Amino acid sequence: MASVKGCNIPDDLYYNVETNVWARKEGDGTVTIGMTAYAAALAGQVVSCTPKKVGRSVDLNKSAATVESGKWVGPVKAPVSGEVVAINDALSSAPGTINSDPYGSGWMVKMKPANWDADSAALITGGAVAAAFETKMNADGFAGCGA
Amino acid sequence: MNHWRVIDTGLRPAAQNIALNRALLEARQAEEIPSTLRFLRFTPSALLGYHQSAEQELNLDYCREQGIAVQRRITGGGAIYFDDTQIGWELYLHKRDLGTADMQVISQRICHAAATAISALGVDARFRPRNDIEVDGRKISGTGGAFDGDALMFQGTLLIEFDVEKMLRVLRIPAEKLSDKAIESARERVANLKDLLGRRPDASVVRSNIVEAFESEFGVEFSDGDLTLSEHRRYQAALREIDHPDWVGLINRPAADMPIVEAAQKFPGGLLRVAVTFDRQTMTIRQVWFTGDFFVNPRRSIADLEAALRDLPLDRLEHKIESFFAGRQVDMLTLRPADFVAVVRLALSQPLMASNS
Numbered sequence: 429m430a431s432v433k434g435c436n437i438p439d440d441l442y443y444n445v446e447t448n449v450w451a452r453k454e455g456d457g458t459v460t461i462g463m464t465a466y467a468a469a470l471a472g473q474v475v476s477c478t479p480k481k482v483g484r485s486v487d488l489n490k491s492a493a494t495v496e497s498g499k500w501v502g503p504v505k506a507p508v509s510g511e512v513v514a515i516n517d518a519l520s521s522a523p524g525t526i527n528s529d530p531y532g533s534g535w536m537v538k539m540k541p542a543n544w545d546a547d548s549a550a551l552i553t554g555g556a557v558a559a560a561f562e563t564k565m566n567a568d569g570f571a572g573c574g575a
Numbered sequence: 576m577n578h579w580r581v582i583d584t585g586l587r588p589a590a591q592n593i594a595l596n597r598a599l600l601e602a603r604q605a606e607e608i609p610s611t612l613r614f615l616r617f618t619p620s621a622l623l624g625y626h627q628s629a630e631q632e633l634n635l636d637y638c639r640e641q642g643i644a645v646q647r648r649i650t651g652g653g654a655i656y657f658d659d660t661q662i663g664w665e666l667y668l669h670k671r672d673l674g675t676a677d678m679q680v681i682s683q684r685i686c687h688a689a690a691t692a693i694s695a696l697g698v699d700a701r702f703r704p705r706n707d708i709e710v711d712g713r714k715i716s717g718t719g720g721a722f723d724g725d726a727l728m729f730q731g732t733l734l735i736e737f738d739v740e741k742m743l744r745v746l747r748i749p750a751e752k753l754s755d756k757a758i759e760s761a762r763e764r765v766a767n768l769k770d771l772l773g774r775r776p777d778a779s780v781v782r783s784n785i786v787e788a789f790e791s792e793f794g795v796e797f798s799d800g801d802l803t804l805s806e807h808r809r810y811q812a813a814l815r816e817i818d819h820p821d822w823v824g825l826i827n828r829p830a831a832d833m834p835i836v837e838a839a840q841k842f843p844g845g846l847l848r849v850a851v852t853f854d855r856q857t858m859t860i861r862q863v864w865f866t867g868d869f870f871v872n873p874r875r876s877i878a879d880l881e882a883a884l885r886d887l888p889l890d891r892l893e894h895k896i897e898s899f900f901a902g903r904q905v906d907m908l909t910l911r912p913a914d915f916v917a918v919v920r921l922a923l924s925q926p927l928m929a930s931n932s
Contacts, residue, residue, distance in 0.1 A: 447724070470676050475859075475886055476626035476651075478826065494625065499652040499706045500678045501625040502722040521856050524888065568676035 435573035442551040479515040508547040514538040580800035589620035589646035590818035598809035604726035650719035665730040692788035712875025713766035838922035844910025845869025
């Protein structure tokens, strides 16, 4: 568990720091993805989330879901390429879960990765996570989660 | 000094304007174009926010009768009616132009600059949270944004000579909001530059004020430009997707999932009526309208309260209304903040049937 400027950034997940998304390899071979606590803090209260439909294939760093907060709309980019095999239906009635539990019940889609080994090699995990996010937060002029 | 580009893409149908949104945002993200200010106008169009459903937001029969195009924006927020009596402005920026990645801070900064531009025409325009610009409590510009990676697009409308009644008929709202009195009251909440100034402002002056305000805000200089070849190419691809029923129908929820419920209640301080658009799926208040027979000063407080209650999760209703009144001086004789809570709760206690279609 890592905390960076008050934002919870668990170090057992895989991150694309640039696009501010996380990935978790599940026991069944699928990959769960979502927004980081930092991304949720930048966005503010999320009011809508529309994931890509099950069965759609998504290229690396292309939109896996679209979120809206404070009248801003933007993509959540897939940290791995693959096919969407499940979406979190609960987000349509409770999109605020993305802010309150970004790594748990705020997950967005599960993908069947096309090439986990190659894609995950470009992601950051473990001890390097905290420093990578601290650098990004400083570059973004970010004061901190809850600041 | 940094040089940014300003373009004017003229009067276009909604599908073309939205396709240009997509094309320019992509081109900015790919670093193919400089940061850009675009002016635009629309032939009559009903524009949904990205996550909205046409059935829930619009009077589609009226739109068909009147030849009003229905389109989906790539930006968030609520449905609007846009025609050639309004000017649209849009900024396409890179996050490094802004020095922050906090989306609320970015929209406030842009709205403050836009308010300065409008004020230079001779009115007192101000930013009103969350995303409006107003003159003395009356909305004169609505805004919304989209981002893709480090690129972002923020857009606003500017009402020059706006037909409020037409806007009300395009939107799905309570039938009683179309009475003469209700239309008059809606006119009091919307500000037209022509009415405020007593004349139609010169479009070129409006544009140059907006250019100067953004130049000053961002410390840049704008140069006139045209769409580039890469933007044209991206535009053609985007138009194929956006000028299509699948794009307009991307989010498709029935009107019955978002009923409009109404209630009236007599309090010692007066009679309060309310109509509430309520999203049953997310248990969220989308919009409220308060009318009735009561005293409130300043009068704009009601419009401000309605703006504060937009897109509010139901479980935050009491807190939001209490904190709204705690944060400002409002004289309403013996009417209490709790009375506003009570009448909204009364409306929502009814069976949530669709009260109009």
